Amino acid sequence: MNIHLTGLAALFVALTGPALAQDRNMTVHKDPSCGCCTAWAELAEKAGYKVSVVESADIAASKAEAGVPEALWSCHTARIDGYVIEGHVPFDALARLLETRPDVLGIAVPGMPEGSPGMGDDPAARYEVIAWGNEAGDGTLFQKVGD
Incomplete structure (x- = not known):
């Protein structure tokens, strides 16, 4: 019995391990002088x-290449597991995106709201996380931070 369960556990790890590891790899495109991007x-x-x-000194080119609508631009653009993450997106929203896998191109926190991660991380901060692309069109509310 232990051999059978061990084999099932090994199969589970073999099937899910690479996918889980891939979900955690992120590339962040930022201006060399931007401290809040480094903080995020x-x-x-x-x-x-x-x-x-x-x-990159031409961060606008990274955003355009990633398909981020100009109205949603912030200071840095990240890519993870097929999605684009624009700006100071909170990590609970990022985790929900990767878990639920909606048919969108990405999520964004437009601008640089004070208190968002990398901008002070204030628990009392209020801002919106916007999804865009595919079923979200030019932008729909993905998550509200603070009420």
């Missing part, structure tokens, strides 16, 4: 993501 990337690492940072 460091918070992502603390949240368990494996972060690679790409510095």
Whole structure:
């Protein structure tokens, strides 16, 4: 019996391990001089993501290439497991995106709201996380932070 359960456990790890590991790999495109982008990337690492940072003086080109609507632009653009993450997105919203896998291109926190992760991380902060692309069109509410 133990051999059978061990075999099932090994099969489970073999089937889910790479997918789980892939979900945690993130590439963050940022301006070399942007400190809040660096802070967000460091918070992502603390949240368990494996972060690679790409510095670019032309960050607008990264956003355009990723398909982020200009109205949703912030200071950095990340990619993870087929999704685009724009700006200071909280990590609970990112985790929900990766868990529920909606038919969207990405989620964004437009601008640079004070208190968002990397911008002070204030629990009393109020801002919106917007989904866009595919079923979300030009933008729909994905999550409200603070009420």
